[in-house]
Amino acid sequence: MSQSYPSSASHPIVVVGGGVIGLSIAWRLVRRGESVVILERDTVGQSASRAAAGMLAAAAEVGFEEPELYDLCRASLQEWPGFAAELESESGAALDYRSFGTLVVADDRDAAEALRRGYRFQKEQGYPVTWLDGAEALEVEPMLSPRIVAAVSVPEDHAVDNRALTQALATAVRQGGGVIREGVNVIGMDADPPTPIVQFVNPATGETEQIEASRIVVAAGAWTSALSGWPSGNGPSIRPVKGQILELKTRAPFDLRHVVRGPHAYLVPRSDGRLIVGATSEEMGFDGRMTVGGVYAVMDGAWEIVPGILDQDLLSIDVGFRPASVDHQPIIGFTSNPRIFIATGHYRHGIVLSVITALAAERMLVDEEIEPRVAAFAPDRF
Ligand SMILES: Cc1cc2nc3c(=O)[nH]c(=O)nc-3n(C[C@H](O)[C@H](O)[C@H](O)COP(=O)(O)OP(=O)(O)OC[C@H]3O[C@@H](n4cnc5c(N)ncnc54)[C@H](O)[C@@H]3O)c2cc1C
Incomplete structure (x- = not known):
């Protein structure tokens, strides 16, 4: 050039x-x-x-469409550890970069079927994902609801405090x-x-x-x-795609070891005990209101997969506008x-x-x- x-x-x-x-x-x-x-x-x-929740979800979100996008996410994730280490050393600040992996969970048979289709595709694409039944999932992540029928373990996906x-x-x-x-x-x-x-x-x-x-x-x-x-x-x-997201402060014995993603919500633990729970996806233009409906939707999706969140402290609600191209x-x-x-x-x-x-x-x-x-x-x- x-x-x-x-x-x-x-x-x-x-x-x-x-x-x-x-x-x-x-x-x-x-x-x-x-x-x-x-x-x-x-x-x-x-x-x-x-x-944002700070998920570096290069593998968990891989689906049948947009292969170039997921290749780009994966290429970016490969660069992340070096970038984070360099930034931490230059800025003197900790990023809470966490490589504990993600569990994508299903809480009924329909969700499990959809999860299995995605899992097979991710396997074919060479992602190191593992299928777990409900009991196995509960063993690796005891905070999950006993209603979880299946999960996919995605060790490659990391998280950062954005x-x-x-x-x-x-x-x-x-x-x-x-x-x-x-x-x-x-x-x-x-x-x-x-x-x-x-x-x-x-x-x-x-x-x-x-x-x-x-x-x-x-x-x-x-x-x-x-x-x-x-x-x-x-x-x-x-165009802006509005997202409402919650920040909780967790108390012992609550201790989530993974990012957990369910059909309607996700939970992202920080090492200082905060827990990010998200998120809505709303076509509302630049409407920055925090709504009861938004909080309800996120909490409803989250407690179904990790019921222990109901007893945690609500710290804040945030609204952001995802920049979406055509x-x-x-x-x-x-x-x-x-x-x-x-x-x-x-x-x-x-x-x-x-x-x-x-x-x-x-x-x-x-x-x-x-x-x-x-x-x-x-x-x-x-
Ligand atoms: C609820 C939610 C959860 C998300 N979770 C994740 C996640 O887990 N992982 C992930 O990878 N991504 C996630 N995202 C997406 C991610 O947050 C966005 O893609 C990303 O933050 C976009 O960054 P940006 O710098 O382009 O935009 P922004 O962060 O919006 O920054 C744009 C900046 O430009 C400034 N600006 C705009 N116009 C002007 C102007 N005229 N003059 C001066 N300044 C201007 C704004 O004030 C703003 O500060 C999430 C997003 C939301 C909303």
Whole structure:
């Protein structure tokens, strides 16, 4: 790939959006000596990246459709341990990276049939999954309901504390010399002049200002489509898919040893005793309300598979907007204007995919090489 850019020594790479995607790209860029500015409307690590459960579910979710997406998740998961270790060492923060595996459970015969079909497919694809009957499942995870009739053990899938992750990324970006400007609402961009510009509202004055960039990385999650200045006139079509999710504080003797996924809910334990229980999936636009119906749906699905949660403390309810593209797959790569790079549409997989997205962006933006692993997710597929 050969493109000519204004030197990033004179102008920074401007990243729009400080969620997990913008932050992880920014970190990889500062590590390579690039000058980087993140413009974030809120504070970094909010929205979807805060609401997420932190499952690195490369295998448990593999289904009959979207094979390229699951290959990408798997490729990303392979990079995760090295990425996490490096980030922990640079930021000095613990990510609570956990490799204790996932149990996907079925609580009736219909669910078990569906689970078995998925299990056979995952086996054929070479995933190291194991079938357990109800008694075997209860033996490896005593917190499960005795009603569980079958489970699939997925040792390959890991988990991370996504809130610790975004804070560690922000620390590492700042320590690497990157600038994070919070409370800054980006309106649009203009990549046509000799030097591309990003327009934003200065929070102190309320005035519209602009910053000159060597290149622009758009990582604005579910809000990506609202930006103006896309090369073809229209930005990619991204819609918000609302998720409500609960955070509990567990008390002994409650001690969940795995991520547990059932037909209607999942539970993700943290090592400090917190338990993340999620999540709804709602086509409600940007409706940020926490609803009784949402909490009820999540709790109903969760207590059916792990009844002991009813006695735990409810700490918080969060709402996030998953950024969903038209085909529900991420959009990663240069737009038709080689000064605008886009990384969005990560939908339900943004935490697991943050690593491969950042590594791909580093390779494409710094080394100016093609990254074959993300070729199927280029913006020009629409
Ligand atoms: C309930 C729930 C559970 C999930 N669980 C998992 C999981 O277990 N595993 C997994 O891999 N994924 C999970 N996901 C998906 C994952 O959270 C997302 O795919 C990921 O966080 C998307 O990251 P992002 O940086 O693109 O978006 P966001 O985190 O939404 O960040 C985008 C940022 O851009 C900023 N922004 C937007 N517009 C502008 C603007 N104009 N100017 C300045 N800033 C702007 C926003 O303020 C925001 O901070 C879950 C999502 C939800 C909602």
